[in-house]
Amino acid sequence: MTLPGASAGAGRHGEAGSAQGGRAEEDPSGDRGAVSDVEPGAETSGEKLLVVDDDPFIARLLEIELAAAGYQVRVANDGQQAMDQVGQDPPDLVITDVMMPHVDGFELTRSLRQDPRTATISVIILTARGLSADKLEGFAIGADDYIVKPFDTPELLARVRGVLRRKREMKDESPLTGLPGNNRVQDEIEGRVTAGQEFALLLVDVDRFKAFNDHYGFPRGDTVIQELAQMMQDVLESTAGDDGFVGHLGGDDFVVVVGSSAAALVADTIVQRFDAAAPGYYDDEDLARGWIEVLNRRGEPQRYEPISLSIGVASTQRRTFAHFAEVMAIATEMKNFTKTTPGSSWAIDRRGT
Numbered sequence: 001m002t003l004p005g006a007s008a009g010a011g012r013h014g015e016a017g018s019a020q021g022g023r024a025e026e027d028p029s030g031d032r033g034a035v036s037d038v039e040p041g042a043e044t045s046g047e048k049l050l051v052v053d054d055d056p057f058i059a060r061l062l063e064i065e066l067a068a069a070g071y072q073v074r075v076a077n078d079g080q081q082a083m084d085q086v087g088q089d090p091p092d093l094v095i096t097d098v099m100m101p102h103v104d105g106f107e108l109t110r111s112l113r114q115d116p117r118t119a120t121i122s123v124i125i126l127t128a129r130g131l132s133a134d135k136l137e138g139f140a141i142g143a144d145d146y147i148v149k150p151f152d153t154p155e156l157l158a159r160v161r162g163v164l165r166r167k168r169e170m171k172d173e174s175p176l177t178g179l180p181g182n183n184r185v186q187d188e189i190e191g192r193v194t195a196g197q198e199f200a201l202l203l204v205d206v207d208r209f210k211a212f213n214d215h216y217g218f219p220r221g222d223t224v225i226q227e228l229a230q231m232m233q234d235v236l237e238s239t240a241g242d243d244g245f246v247g248h249l250g251g252d253d254f255v256v257v258v259g260s261s262a263a264a265l266v267a268d269t270i271v272q273r274f275d276a277a278a279p280g281y282y283d284d285e286d287l288a289r290g291w292i293e294v295l296n297r298r299g300e301p302q303r304y305e306p307i308s309l310s311i312g313v314a315s316t317q318r319r320t321f322a323h324f325a326e327v328m329a330i331a332t333e334m335k336n337f338t339k340t341t342p343g344s345s346w347a348i349d350r351r352g353t
Contacts, residue, residue: 079103113142174248177229185247200263203331206252267346311346
C-alpha cells in the first residue's frame, strides 16, 4: 500500500525513500451510598469527566454526584458513543463500566491508550466484577484505577480526586524518562505554529510493546522506554543541535520536534539505532526463535515478532498547520501508514495543503 504524497524510509538499510516512496520496513447494579457533599478540604478545578454506562439509572446517579462535587460531567451510553464524545471534546477523566454492548469498557480503554491524542486521558473502570483477573486486565491495558460495585460516594470521589491529582502532577514531566510531558509538548508545538516556524513533528511508537511487557515484565519494558528516550536525545544532539525537542506522551509514545529539513535524517538515525539495540532486550532463545509467545485476551497463545519502531512525520515544508491537534493528526496518520509493513520504518507526509 502506498499513501499518496508519503515519503518513507527503512532504518534497516539506512536509506530514505523518495516521494511516493518505496516502503521498506515499516449487571451493573448494587447498593449505593447516599449522595454526600464534597469532603472538607477537597478541591476540584472544574475538570471535565465523561461517565460511560449503559444503565441510565447508574449513569444519572454518577452524573449528579460528580456534578455536585464541582466537576463538569457528560454521559455516554456505550463505548462507541464515548469515543465520539472524546473526539469532539476530550475529557480529563473517563469513568467507564465494563459490561456494555458494542464497545465494552476494556475495549474503550484500549482504544484511548492506543491513540496519542487520547492516551493521557485518565480512566477509572467501574464494574460489578471484582475478580483479580479482571482487575489485572484493566490495569494492564492502562486503566488508572478500578472500582468494584457496590461502592459509596465518598470512596468514589476520593478515587476521582486521586486520579486527577496524579494526572496534574504528571502532565509536565514523565516520571519514567524525565522528558517533558503532554502539556509541555503541546506548548512546544503551539509556540512553533503561532510563530510560523518551519518544523517537523516525529510521532514515535514502539510496535508490539504490550506483548513484550507481558512476556518479560514491566522492569525490562521500562528499560526499553528509558533507553529509547536517551537514544533520541543523543540523536538530536548529534543531528539537530539546539533546535531539537523530545517529549514523552506516555507509555511507548514519544514526540520529537526538529527543523523540517532534518526530519528524514533524524527519523532514519533513530530507527537504525533502535534496531541495533533491540536484539539485546530479548533472551537468547527468544531471539534465535524470532518470536515470543503471549496469551491473548481469550487466553490463547499468540506469537509476536520482535519490537520495532513506527515513526510518522508531519512537516511544514509543504503545508501550514493551524493548531497542535492538526499536527498530531497528520503525524498519527503517517505512523499508522508505517505499521502496514513489518519492521522498523518511518514515513513523512509530503502532501500540500
